[in-house]
Amino acid sequence: QVQLQESGPGLVKPSQTLSLSCTVSGISVAARGWGWSWLRRSPGKGLEWIGSIQDSGISYYTPSYKSRASISKDTSNNQVTLQLGSVTPEDTGRYWCTSLSRGVWGQGIQVTVSA
Numbered sequence: 001q002v003q004l005q006e007s008g009p010g011l012v013k014p015s016q017t018l019s020l021s022c023t024v025s026g027i028s029v030a031a032r033g034w035g036w037s038w039l040r041r042s043p044g045k046g047l048e049w050i051g052s053i054q055d056s057g058i059s060y061y062t063p064s065y066k067s068r069a070s071i072s073k074d075t076s077n078n079q080v081t082l083q084l085g086s087v088t089p090e091d092t093g094r095y096w097c098t099s100l101s102r103g104v105w106g107q108g109i110q111v112t113v114s115a
Helices: none
Strands: 003-007 018-025 036-041 047-053 059-061 069-074 079-084 093-099 109-113
Touching (some): 018 036, 018 093, 018 109, 036 069, 047 069, 059 069, 079 093
Antiparallel strands (some): 003 018, 018 079, 036 047, 047 059, 093 109
16 A cells, blocks of 8 residues: 655745655655656645656656756655745645555645745
8 A cells, every 4th residue: 555644844934945755655656657746735725736756757847836846756765855945925835745646645744934
């Protein structure tokens, strides 16, 4: 059974970089056919797709996040990481790690951006 668990800071100051980790169990993050994505829901907004990384290691992002988001795989710790730079209070929300094509989701992590 594949399980995902997000972790990271619950509070980040504006202009800092948000770093989130998704620990994957039950499958290698490098497994062929498994891609990984990060999504979020902010107050008053719907679910937003931030970006994804394919099994090849190629990552791609929603245009609005492309300039400040980075998704990578840490095979030594079997994690998928998200870094989001220059955060503002508008980046407050709940963040999920998921394998969309496999229908596997983490429980999500609440992040607040505030001074």
